[in-house]
Amino acid sequence: xxxxxxxxxxxxxxxxxxxxxxxxxxxxxxxxxxxxxxxxxxxxxxxxxxxxxxxxxxxxxxxxxxxxxxxxx
Numbered sequence: 001x002x003x004x005x006x007x008x009x010x011x012x013x014x015x016x017x018x019x020x021x022x023x024x025x026x027x028x029x030x031x032x033x034x035x036x037x038x039x040x041x042x043x044x045x046x047x048x049x050x051x052x053x054x055x056x057x058x059x060x061x062x063x064x065x066x067x068x069x070x071x072x073x
Contacts (some may be wrong), residue, residue: 001048007031007039008048024064032063033070 002011010028013019029037033051052060053056 001030003043003045003048006041006043008043025066027067029065030062031065034061 001011002009008030010019010024010026011026012026021054031037036051038047038051052062054060066073
């Protein structure tokens, strides 16, 4: 991931990792995590890790904006 213009952008999902398994693509913008807006709020790399990483097998619900899709996924 990379934080670009205060938005979390997927650079490349890790091959065989959970992001690839759920269908994240390069260029996807993650705008919400577990219902909480994370775009435009001064997000840091540490914040990203706190929001997205958890114990093995835990789940995180994300909302993604993808180019070409009119509605968030």
